[in-house]
Amino acid sequence: MLTQPMAGAVSDRSGWMGRWGRRRPFVALGVALVAGLLVLMAGARTFAAIALIYAAMQVSASIAEASLQGLLPDLTPPEERGRASGFKNAAQIAGFVAGVGLGGILAGRGQIGLALIVAALMVVATNAWTLIGIAERPVKRLRCRKVGAADALRTAYGSFRIDRKAAPGYTRLLAGRALLMAGYFALQGFAQYFIADNLDAPDPASTTALLMAVMGVAVLVLAVPTGMLADRIGRRPLNLFAGVLGALATLALVLVGAIPQLILVGGLVGASVGIFLSANWAWAADLVPPNEAGRYLGLSNLATAGASAFSRLLAGPLVDGGNALRIGLGYNLLFTLLAIAMFAGTALLAGVPETRSVQPEPLAEPATVDRPGRQP
Known part of the structure; x- marks a missing residue:
């Protein structure tokens, strides 16, 4: 969670690879580490080994992702960033579905090792295609200098600082994003418990899978059209x-009492997430300073991951405490507080400056017709 802003900051300032650009070397490094760790995990036999490899893989993935994110504002003009963002989110959802589906099969x-090796090959193949196809601008090669411990600590601390003059409204954007994403993650984490405790579903796991599928389809379908619309009407x-x-x-969700109602409401939540x-x-991507896109977008993911961890940490005791007083009360309290958090996040976003100014197309001037015998 903490790696991305620091990795993004290093990527922003890197110039030692010259013609390879600022981002691609770190993407290649992170991808190579992730692939190697996936293969290593296939041979792991103890919980401690799996946990250690998984933690290292999260750090490696963050190194690659921080630089990949920085490429979007680097290469995409402002009037096309909505569409690019839509394709990015659609690709992430599609990759998640493909990975879960194939890995599950x-x-x-019983072929868990093979699943991990296939995942490693997919990571390498898809990112190699990306790296080859990207026309990243070369950077002037900089001379490497020695960096002391104090410099490294100063750089690490500075990775989490937001310059309000360089990125006006970005702090509010992160706070609003955190509150909204906290609601989405808590709903996802507690859906199966709600279905089992409140809806008397014969197979809560299957119902939860159906709900997640509906939400995922809604996100996937709306990601690209919404991004294109954001380019037209603003963010x-x-x-x-x-x-x-x-x-x-x-x-x-407080009023939901049957599975069809849940699926309908879940589709609306998924539509909200996709938009x-x-x-x-x-x-x-519009708000970040051009030369610090990796660091600032890494902070955006930090807000997302922090919201996920914090919301689930608080939601559990709230649900248990409420249900101890009355069956179902815990979930009603959870949904009510999440809705309040989402409204608060929306209010914060209302104060963020619009970055996509949409100018109306000028009206065509009426054509003039020359009449015989008349001089202008």
Whole structure:
């Protein structure tokens, strides 16, 4: 969680690879480490080894992702960042679905090692295609200098600082994003418990899988069109609409008493997520300083990951405490507080400056017709 801003900051300032650019060397490094660790995990036999490898893999993935994120504002003009953000989110969802699906099939056959090796090959193949196809601008090769411990600590601390003059509104954007994403993550984490405790579903796991599938399809379908729309009408309107829709849909869960109702409301929540992710990420890409995109977008992911951990940490005791007083009360309290958090996040986003100014097309001047015998 803490790696991305620091890795992004190093990527922003790197110039030692010259014609390879600032981002691609770190993407290649992170991808190589992830692939190697996946293969290593395939042979792990103890919990301690798996935990250690997994932690190292998270750090390695953050190194690659921090630089990949920085490429979007580096290479995409402002008027196309919404569309690029939509494709980015759609690709992430598609990759997640493909990985879970294929991995689940192989793991179900007892071929967990093969699943990890296939994952490593997919990571290398997809990112190699990306690295080869990217036309990143070369940078002037800089001379390496010795860096002391004090310099390294100063750089690490500075990775988490936001310059309000260079990025006006970015702090509010991160706070609003954290509150909205906290609601989404808590709903995802506690969906199966809610279904089992409140809806008397015969197979809570299957119902939860159906709910997640509906939400995932909604995100996937809306990611690209929403991004393109954000380029046309601006970032703020879609962010605010997604926040209000998500809050109202979350509050509606208090009234859900049957599985069809849950699936309908879940689809609305998924639509909110799909709209929000594309429009919000394009907004963030607009706000970041051009030379520090890796660091600032790494902070955006830090807000997302922090919201996920914090919301689930608080939601558990809240649900247990409420249900101890009355069956179902814990979930009603959870949904109500999450809706309030989403409304608060939306209010924060309303104060972030719009970055995509949409100018109306000028009206065509009426054509003049020359009449015979008349001089202008």
